[in-house]
Amino acid sequence: MTEPTPPSARHAAEHGASVSLDPLAPLVIDLDASRADSAAPPESPGRIFWRQLKKSPLAIIGGVVLIFFYVLALLAPFVAPYTQEEMDRRRYFHPPHALHVVDSQGAFHLRPFVRETRLANPSAFRYEEDPSAERPVRFFVRGAEYSLLGLFRSNVHLFGLDGDSRIYLLGTDSFGRDEFSRLLYGGQVSLTVGLIGIVISFSLGLLLGGISGYFGGLTDSVIMRATELLLSIPSLYLIIALRAVFPIDLPSQQVYLGIVAILAFIGWAGLARVIRGLVLSIRRNEYVVAAEALGVSRFRIITRHILPNTWSFVIVAATISVPGYILGEVVLSFLGVGVQEPASSWGNMLNQARSIRALTSFPWLLYVPGLAIFLTVMAFNFLGDGLRDALDPRRVTGGRS
Incomplete structure (x- = not known):
């Protein structure tokens, strides 16, 4: 007749400890094996992300520089000794x-x-x-x-x-x-154009790319042909052509909104194509199929189950894309079709350094806005590279990197 396993031995065996099942032998439990299995729980995604990001000092420096610039722009009326028109x-x-x-x-x-x-x-x-x-x-x-x-x-x-x-x-x-005062006030325009433009264009790209990839068929064909049409036109010429639609004497606030709308209009196409490809692969996952079987609405499936799985890519792409929007505003203002005087932006500040005499006799007209643009673009690129590495799933396996 088989002897029943003692409860203490069964409990130890269930927890991975080494035990002897001989009823006549003394109970021996290997506590080291039990302790080894009770290791620390896996790290949360947030802690893993921060640990990976700290491995990139350039990304940290880029983030600090951007925070410094945006705080200065936010507090420009207080930090600047004079107004931008004085x-x-x-x-x-x-x-x-x-x-x-x-x-x-x-x-x-x-x-x-x-x-x-x-x-x-x-x-x-x-x-x-x-x-x-x-x-x-x-x-x-x-x-x-x-x-x-x-x-x-x-x-x-x-x-x-x-x-x-x-x-x-x-x-x-x-x-x-005063160039210092105008630099701070101009940062309110040049720095926020990128952020607002990214929010609008990436929202469009996520929505249209998600719809295209999920529904397919005629919907997919129409949206993708529209993206190909936008991408086939050189962006600089398209920006200038769209700006020409608006009157040149618009108030600065309306010009600012117009520039944001133009940059957002041409910026969503590239993202939509990438999101479409991601959605095509994500929609085959089991949890999406299960949601469809349970009768969950298609809009909810796209917004709650599919698009959130693209956030790691979207965050990196948005960070790297912001400099393009900033440079778009700079180009428009430099060419005289962006923000108009006396309002300041980094582009129309740079416009004053177009002549040879200005470059040779008054070099600060070039290096003041030029250095601000250079540092901002480099900071965004450094931060984007760091975010890309920190959010790369290939660098993190099983909670360990």
Whole structure:
């Protein structure tokens, strides 16, 4: 007759421990084997993503740079010492002010200061500093009134000078406007065009690509032929042609919305084709077939079961695509058909550096907006590369990488 297995031995065996089933032998449990099987639970997808992202220092740097730029653009009225339209008719093409901490007597100052300048050569716009006129930089000074975030009004600016003295950290343009202030205000246009355009175009691309891949047939053919038509036209010429539809004298706010609409209109086609291919493979998965068998509506299947599985690709593609939208706005404004003066964008700031004289005599007109555009594009590319590696499923297997 077979002896029943003792409950303690059965419990140990169920948990992977080594036991002896001889009823006359003493019960021996291998606790090391039991501990080995009670390992730490697998990491959550969020922790895996963050751990992978931290392996890319360039992606972290890119993210920090972008956060810094967007915060500056958001707080532009407060950080900028002057408005984007304010002109100084005594200082056209003024070079960037030098910050000093040692005065003309050789004394050191903790508070930086600038020196007043005078126009030494009007024809060449050459300025000379006056060592006897030193103006300390003040923080939280009062100036032009503004509305911050549309929530409250204030006239306090982050820094400035006392009285009628003015500080130009990045110089002035041909109208005597502060380049630093215009750079911050221009960032509100150039940086947000990319984000809003991506949201609109990727929403269209996801929806149309998902519908095309799921339904197939005539619907698929119509949508794909439309994408091929858009992709066959050179994007720059298409952007300029669409911009020509709008009157050239539109207010800046309407021009901004028009640029966003144009960039979004031409940006959805490429994504829709990729999403279609992903949906064609995802729709064959068991959970999609099960949802169809349960009578779940097609719209719910697309939006709740299929499209969420494309998010890892969409996030990476959106991050890498934002620079293209920013450059699209820059090109339009540089060519004079984008945001119009006196409103600023990085494109129309760059427009002032078109002449040979501007490049040779007033180089800050080129490197101020040009460097901002370069750093933004590189930061988005670095962040996109890092996100692509962190979200790559081939790098993560079974919760371990």
